[in-house]
Amino acid sequence: xxxxxxxxxxxxxxxxxxxxxxxxxxxxxxxxxxxxxxxxxxxxxxxxxxxxxxxxxxxxxxxxxxxxxxxxxxxxxxxxxxxxxxxxxxxxxxxxxxxxxxxxxxxxxxxxxxxxxxxxxxxxxxxxxxxxxxxxxxxxxxxxxxxxxxxxxxxxxxxxxxxxxxxxxxxxxxxxxxxxxxxxxxxxxxxxxxxxxxxxxxxxxxxxxxxxxxxxxxxxxxxxxxxxxxxxxxxxxxxxxxxxxxxxxxxxxxxxxxxxxxxxxxxxxxxxxxxxxxxxxxxxxxxxxxxxxxxxxxxxxxx
Amino acid sequence: xxxxxxxxxxxxxxxxxxxxxxxxxxxxxxxxxxxxxxxxxxxxxxxxxxxxxxxxxxxxxxxxxxxxxxxxxxxxxxxxxxxxxxxxxxxxxxxxxxxxxxxxxxxxxxxxxxxxxxxxxxxxxxxxxxxxxxxxxxxxxxxxxxxxxxxxxxxxxxxxxxxxxxxxxxxxxxxxxxxxxxxxxxxxxxxxxxxxxxxxxxxxxxxxxxxxxxxxxxxxxxxxxxxxxxxxxxxxxxxxxxxxxxxxxxxxxxxxxxxxxxxxxxxxxxxxxxxxxxxxxxxxxxxxxxxxxxxx
Numbered sequence: 001x002x003x004x005x006x007x008x009x010x011x012x013x014x015x016x017x018x019x020x021x022x023x024x025x026x027x028x029x030x031x032x033x034x035x036x037x038x039x040x041x042x043x044x045x046x047x048x049x050x051x052x053x054x055x056x057x058x059x060x061x062x063x064x065x066x067x068x069x070x071x072x073x074x075x076x077x078x079x080x081x082x083x084x085x086x087x088x089x090x091x092x093x094x095x096x097x098x099x100x101x102x103x104x105x106x107x108x109x110x111x112x113x114x115x116x117x118x119x120x121x122x123x124x125x126x127x128x129x130x131x132x133x134x135x136x137x138x139x140x141x142x143x144x145x146x147x148x149x150x151x152x153x154x155x156x157x158x159x160x161x162x163x164x165x166x167x168x169x170x171x172x173x174x175x176x177x178x179x180x181x182x183x184x185x186x187x188x189x190x191x192x193x194x195x196x197x198x199x200x201x202x203x204x205x206x207x208x209x210x211x212x213x214x215x216x217x218x219x220x221x222x223x224x225x226x227x228x229x230x231x232x233x234x235x236x237x238x239x240x241x242x243x244x245x246x247x248x249x250x251x252x253x254x255x256x257x258x259x260x261x262x263x264x265x266x267x268x269x270x271x272x273x274x275x276x277x278x279x280x281x282x283x284x285x286x287x288x289x290x291x292x293x294x295x296x297x298x299x300x301x302x303x
Numbered sequence: 304x305x306x307x308x309x310x311x312x313x314x315x316x317x318x319x320x321x322x323x324x325x326x327x328x329x330x331x332x333x334x335x336x337x338x339x340x341x342x343x344x345x346x347x348x349x350x351x352x353x354x355x356x357x358x359x360x361x362x363x364x365x366x367x368x369x370x371x372x373x374x375x376x377x378x379x380x381x382x383x384x385x386x387x388x389x390x391x392x393x394x395x396x397x398x399x400x401x402x403x404x405x406x407x408x409x410x411x412x413x414x415x416x417x418x419x420x421x422x423x424x425x426x427x428x429x430x431x432x433x434x435x436x437x438x439x440x441x442x443x444x445x446x447x448x449x450x451x452x453x454x455x456x457x458x459x460x461x462x463x464x465x466x467x468x469x470x471x472x473x474x475x476x477x478x479x480x481x482x483x484x485x486x487x488x489x490x491x492x493x494x495x496x497x498x499x500x501x502x503x504x505x506x507x508x509x510x511x512x513x514x515x516x517x518x519x520x521x522x523x524x525x526x527x528x529x530x531x532x533x534x535x536x537x538x539x540x541x542x543x544x545x546x547x548x549x550x551x552x553x554x555x556x557x558x559x560x561x562x563x564x565x566x567x568x569x570x571x572x573x574x575x576x577x578x579x580x581x582x583x584x585x586x587x588x589x590x591x592x593x594x595x596x597x598x599x
Binding site for chain 1: 311312314315317318319320321322323324325326327328329330331332335425426427428491492494495498580
């Protein structure tokens with residue numbers, strides 16, 4: 001399997017390598033232990049020019065940024081027409097959108113999301129629960145057959161299972177709150193770093209036509225699947241109707257944002273309100289006190 | 304390669320050129336998941352399965368913990384002595400050094416413009432008091448008295464003489480007050496108590512063993528005579544060799560002279576009141592019997 005991946009590396013290196021042409025000349029930025037599956041499809045996306053100083057900055061970060069960091073910038077787009085995709089630039093807080101890309105934390109949070117809700121209902125009967133088997137089948141000595149105490153012991157056909165799954169088992173566990181918060185930050189960072197994050201001023205659409213939405217997605221090369229996130233649950237009707245029939249386009253309120261959804265969809269589209277909401281909620285955990293009582297009870301500084 | 308000064312800078316630059324992070328690309332860090340050694344399986348878990356060779360060890364018939372083959376075991380040979388007798392009835396106090404207090408004040412976790420209470424200390428996460436573990440409050444200790452320089456109105460449950468001297472030398476006011484278990488729990492975690500909808504109880508007076516402490520002026524007890532306290536302040540200033548600053552001429556005199564009533568738990572809230580946090584209202588009792596009870 002390792003050989004398969006390494007040979008794939010030489011083939012796919014061409015496609016990935018094209019993205020390197022604008023970066024460092026003498027050194028290959030691909031790590032040597034990279035595993036690339038041979039069936040990887042790299043869709044070439046045309047590179048957008050990075051925003052320069054003459055572009056208006058439409059939104060600055062509300063929270064303070066540490067002096068050694070600089071905010072990240074993203075284009076502000078709109079869903080009103082297919083051409084309105086460079087209205088200005090918004091600044092994104094580096095402590096939310098440019099943290100260390102901890103893939104292991106992403107993995108841990110993804111596994112947690114899958115498993116903490118899992119209750120496996122598998123149950124088999126043990127020798128005590130299988131019907132019958134209370135009487136000794138034949139006398140201990142004299143019959144010439146092996147000695148047995150019950151016809152439902154695990155040795156017997158039709159007998160109980162000695163070490164089977166016992167009853168509903170819960171796989172519930174909670175990762176520390178800060179790890180889950182970090183997972184969200186790392187997911188947002190990786191989306192921004194790999195150009196899959198888009199910021200939109202609001203989700204207003206001129207028509208409820210799904211084709212219009214798909215046209216925008218295809219024209220702006222957002223990818224195959226898109227996740228629209230807004231701060232509150234009241235979404236514009238046009239967007240809800242357009243996305244209702246589409247399998248690859250989904251709409252989510254910001255409180256429901258989670259690592260699994262972000263990784264499942266290729267592109268993430270946040271509204272400006274959602275960006276403000278996420279920054280406020282996620283940055284609070286960086287400088288909060290340890291809880292005295294659960295956070296569901298009121299705190300004076302809870303965002 | 305130039306070092307990026309941003310958090311995760313280099314890693315994010317590398318990430319830009321890698322395939323999209325998706326559900327198919329996730330894996331834990333190498334070496335994070337180690338397969339466990341299962342008993343009864345394979346060359347290293349199998350054979351005797353970690354049970355040893357013959358004897359009670361392999362056959363699972365070892366005697367009880369502490370058995371020494373018939374010799375009088377250690378836990379019976381040593382005579383009993385009441386080291387821990389009554390440990391659950393002994394009051395404990397969480398120590399708070401003046402050094403830690405100065406640290407909290409410097410970082411802004413404790414506000415000096417208001418009287419400092421156990422609630423303020425706990426809110427600033429300066430101390431952790433566990434009333435269920437027989438904690439009766441906070442003990443102010445003079446470690447760091449030489450660097451302490453803040454004028455505060457503080458109320459603790461116990462204080463050493465040196466700590467009292469250090470506070471008063473800087474023009475502050477210190478009082479010691481008694482909180483019984485229920486009042487202490489409410490004082491440390493007021494929000495869950497207010498959400499329970501119960502009226503604020505009146506603080507109980509100290510028991511026999513503690514009355515002496517809290518009526519003594521040297522300890523600045525809340526039940527002591529104010530004139531005796533003034534005399535004790537002068538004596539302490541003479542003993543430790545500092546000039547006692549006159550508080551009455553201070554601009555913060557009103558704040559420094561704020562003291563709780565002997566039955567009051569919170570400043571500004573009297574016993575018997577119910578605090579409704581959802582509607583931001585306070586309900587006060589009007590029935591005569593209740594008023595008589597809570598007023599006593």
